Amino acid sequence: MSKISYKSVDEIELIRESSLLVSRTLGEVARIIGPGVQTITLNKLAETFIRDHGGVPAFLNYNGFPYSLCISLNDQVVHGFPSTYELKDGDIVSVDCGVVLNKFFGDSAYTFPIGEVDDETLTLLRVTKECLNRAVDKAVVGMRVGDIAYAVQDHAEKNGFGVVRELVGHGVGFKLHEKPEVPNYGKRGTGAKLEEGIVIAIEPMINAGKPGVKFWSDGWTVSSIDGKPSAHYEHTVAIKKGAADVLSTFSYIEEVLEQKK
Numbered sequence: 271m272s273k274i275s276y277k278s279v280d281e282i283e284l285i286r287e288s289s290l291l292v293s294r295t296l297g298e299v300a301r302i303i304g305p306g307v308q309t310i311t312l313n314k315l316a317e318t319f320i321r322d323h324g325g326v327p328a329f330l331n332y333n334g335f336p337y338s339l340c341i342s343l344n345d346q347v348v349h350g351f352p353s354t355y356e357l358k359d360g361d362i363v364s365v366d367c368g369v370v371l372n373k374f375f376g377d378s379a380y381t382f383p384i385g386e387v388d389d390e391t392l393t394l395l396r397v398t399k400e401c402l403n404r405a406v407d408k409a410v411v412g413m414r415v416g417d418i419a420y421a422v423q424d425h426a427e428k429n430g431f432g433v434v435r436e437l438v439g440h441g442v443g444f445k446l447h448e449k450p451e452v453p454n455y456g457k458r459g460t461g462a463k464l465e466e467g468i469v470i471a472i473e474p475m476i477n478a479g480k481p482g483v484k485f486w487s488d489g490w491t492v493s494s495i496d497g498k499p500s501a502h503y504e505h506t507v508a509i510k511k512g513a514a515d516v517l518s519t520f521s522y523i524e525e526v527l528e529q530k531k
Contacts, residue, residue: 274448282517287374288325292368297522297526305358306358324371325369332446342502345498347494360387363381378504382527394476406472409514410511410512411510414458431477433475434477435481437475452473472507473502473503474504482495504518
């Protein structure tokens, strides 16, 4: 069983650079995403942008995954394939991106509403992002993984949503997936102790309906068991004293989305 790997201050800065390239890539996706756009177009844009800025798409060929982005539509939770599907009014789409830059990994995801989305689904997006923020608040020295997990579960379930249990967040930095696993459900005060030098990807995956999921025959795509929408947001976070150090950012995305209103 692999152990948790600790990063130096300098290594965390390199992970920050990788994470910010992910964030900027998602900002570029935000510029063109909208009704009528094929999801494969988003994939091509992201791969070009990452390579033009000295990075390599971390997902491409990872355990055989054939694309640079995971693009998950509506009831798809994660690991969806880009395709010739044209986005339409009312869709939601999780775009998950990872890069390798200077041998270090960054990872982040954002769920985009496309055009006019119904109020219930918009509430799901808002609450899932709030779950992420509440989890980040617990990503400090002295807390435990279970405190992060509980923060997500408590907020999601209080709002009537289902918390996916089959998929988890993870350590990140030297590799795309490291120890510790970071579930979105659990008990406070349990799990690995959070210490300085640990870097994790926190990623709430929240379903509008039941928490259960089904795995597709493509070997990758995961969708909600009842066909209801699912939302997914993710940040790469370094554990620090007092307050977490969030290495990725949604600011590039949200500035673009604000301009497009």
